Amino acid sequence: MKILVPIKRVVDPYAKVRPLADGSGIDLTGQNFAINPFDEIAVEEAARIKERDPSTQVTAISIxxxxxxxxxxxxxxxxxxxxxxxxxxxxxxxxxxxxxLAAYLKDNPTDVVIMGKQATDDDNNQVGQMLAAKLGWPQATFASKIELKPGEAVVTRETDTGEETLSLPLPAVITVDLRLNEPRYIALPGIIKARSKPLNKVAPKTSPRLRTCMTGVESPPSRQAGKRVGSVDELLAELKGRGVLNG
Amino acid sequence: MAKALVIAFSSSDAEGAAAFGQALGAPFDILHFGDAPTDLGAGKMISASGDVPADALADGLKAVASGYSHIAAVSSMHSKDVMARLAGLLDAAMVTDVIAIASPTVFKRPIYAGSIIATIEVLAEPVVITFRPAGFAKPTRGGASTTETASLAGSGSTKRVSVSARASGRPDLTQAKFVVSGGRPLRDAQTFEQVIGGLADKLGAAVGATRAAVDSGIAPNECQVGQTGKIVAPDLYIAAGISGSTQHMAGIKDSKVIVAINKDPDAPIFEVADLGLVADLFDAVPEMTQKL
Structure with a gap:
């Protein structure tokens, strides 16, 4: 079984980000970067699949x-x-x-692509589905459980109203959600030890053909702290007074 | 010339679909799954049906989408699943979670969990869009659209094995007028349902929860509100035992009135709440339920 895990480098998802003063982009000064947390869950899932079946080959890729x-x-x-x-x-x-990614996969036969459902910087939630469409592969998004069998992935995914389980013939694209697993902690020595594993650099097979561009950023209108009330009675009176609740 | 196809994946999306179509300022048709009124200002109301996985559904939509410059749908997990695949099939641009329209090719959307609003210019048509209806004015009603039925004949290889939808009998979280949400202090599922569900049912409200509450099994997945959960925009959002993380705030910013009930007077939620009550939720919430 060959698994490809596309990952994205993003600003530390727990850091506060601000627009540049001229609104031309994000102020990245002093920010730390990390694997997009959803992609990290995808790497973790692939690693666990490999632990269960050591013949699995896991490749991480990024641009x-x-x-x-x-x-x-x-x-x-x-x-x-x-x-x-x-x-x-x-x-x-x-x-x-x-x-x-589609160009890479055409040259490098792969059974399943596992990746984050969205990146925490642009919050798009697009690449997995677009990739599946371009390849004509089935997809399962928002995965909370993945079971790989010969020629088939059985995926439980979260939906707007609960969850559903899908059966996908391989090859397939799976995008993962938070509840799939909790990624392992890797201390620095572990990262240094991994230096013996191959990190191959390749040229892109395609040229980016931008179909959208970000022309500016701004801070959202901020909500002001309102009024503190001292009791439930006072709270209900305020809500009725503001017409939120019927008096 | 711009012409939009706005998709309502459920009956409750029809009005939001019209709001987007009218805000775009271009002729639009509405493709609706489930019932929809015919006075929403659309050229055509196109009825469709079919509850199939994303690969077959996007394939079916591709044929219907031909000839439109904009193909849009209300943001939901379902629409993100299907519309991004449709964008891939159409080799199109996509703009997710649009909250405002500057022109038919310039849109605003939140990034970084709503900490930043980005302006996105679309450089090529067609464009696929998901949008949050709360950002748009209610549609003007009137006139009568022509009606037709589309049969979506898409194919796909995905099979649905099972579905477990929890029918709560409560309003849809993303469309509800009132939302009552709880956090981890609710301890367990039974307490959550009793305290948060009790007030929600008294108000006719939907129930929401923080990621922490969902992760610890106190509340079901589909109740999660925030960056990675659902985005809500009710008239009244009651947050009980919720500290107010950035991730959670990303999902509630569009609420008209936010009420915070928390025993920690320094909880960040008080910095954005319209009305704050420093109190133990186990006293205050049942008292509200009783007095309403």
């Missing part, structure tokens, strides 16, 4: 500059067999990333 090596090394430390850095300093939107 970017040399700075992404940190995240690709972490994926190796978590259990991936090899990492691939598609070297590019260009800007890639979701359809372009999907095009590049």
């Amino acid at each position: 970017g500059g040399p700075e992404v090596e940190d995240q690709l090394r972490k994926a190796l430390a978590m259990g991936a067999d090899e990492s691939i850095l598609v070297e590019s300093t260009a800007e890639w939107d979701s359809p372009s990333v999907a095009d590049e």
Whole structure:
């Protein structure tokens, strides 16, 4: 079984981000970066599948500059067999990333792609589905349980009203949600040890063809702290007074 | 020339679909699953049916979407699953979670869990969009659209093995006028249902929960409100025992009135709540339920 895990380097998801003063982009000064937390769950899932079946081959892949090596090394430390850095300093939107991944997969037969449902920077939730569409593969998004069998993935996924279980013939694309697993903690020595695993650098097979661009950013209107009330009676009176509840 | 197809994946999305269509300022048709009124300002009301996995559904929609510059749907887990696949099939751009329209090719949407609002320019048509109806004015009603039926004949290889939808009998969280939400202090599922569910049922409200409450098994998954859960925009949001993490706040910012009940006077939720009550939720919430 061959598994591909595309990962994205993102600003530390727990850090506060602000627009640049001129509104042209995000102020990245002093920010730390990490594997997108949903992609980290995908790496963890692939690592667990490999632990159960050691014949599994897990490849992590990312597009970017040399700075992404940190995240690709972490994926190796978590259990991936090899990492691939598609070297590019260009800007890639979701359809372009999907095009590049599709081109990679055409040349590198793979049974299943496991990746995060969305990245915590742009919150798009697009690439997995676009990739599946471009390849003509089935998809299961928002996965909370994955069972791989010969030629088949059985995936339980979260829905708006509960959950459902799908059976997908392989190859397939699976995007993962928070409840799938809790990624292992990797201490620094583990990341250094993973330096013996291959991190291959390749040129992109496609050129990004941007179909959208971000032309500006701003802070959202902020909510002001309101009034403190001293009792439930006072709270109900305020709600009725404001017409929120019927008096 | 811009022409939009706005998809209502459920009856409750029909009005939101019209709100988007009218805000776009271009002719639009509405493709609706389930019933929909015919006075929403659409050129055509196109009725469709079919409850199939995303691969077959997106394949079926691709044929219907031909000839439209914009193909949009109300944001939901279902629409993100299907519409992003449709964008892939159409080799199209996609803009997720649109909250405002500057022009037919320029949209605003939240990024970084709602900490930033980005302006996105679409460089190529067609474009696939999901949007949050709370950002748009209620649609003007009137006139009568022509009606037709589309048969979606898509194919896919995914099979649905089982479905477990929890029918709560409460309003849909993303469309509800009132929402009562609870956090981890609710301790267990039974207490959560009794305290939060009790007030919700008195108000006719939907029930929401924090990620922490869902992760610890206190509340069901589909109740999760926040960046990675559902985005709500009720007239009244009551947060009981919720500290107010950035991730949770991303899901409730559009609420008209936020009420916070928390025994920690320094909880961040008080910085954004319209009305704050420093109290033990186990006293205050049942008291509210009783006095309403």
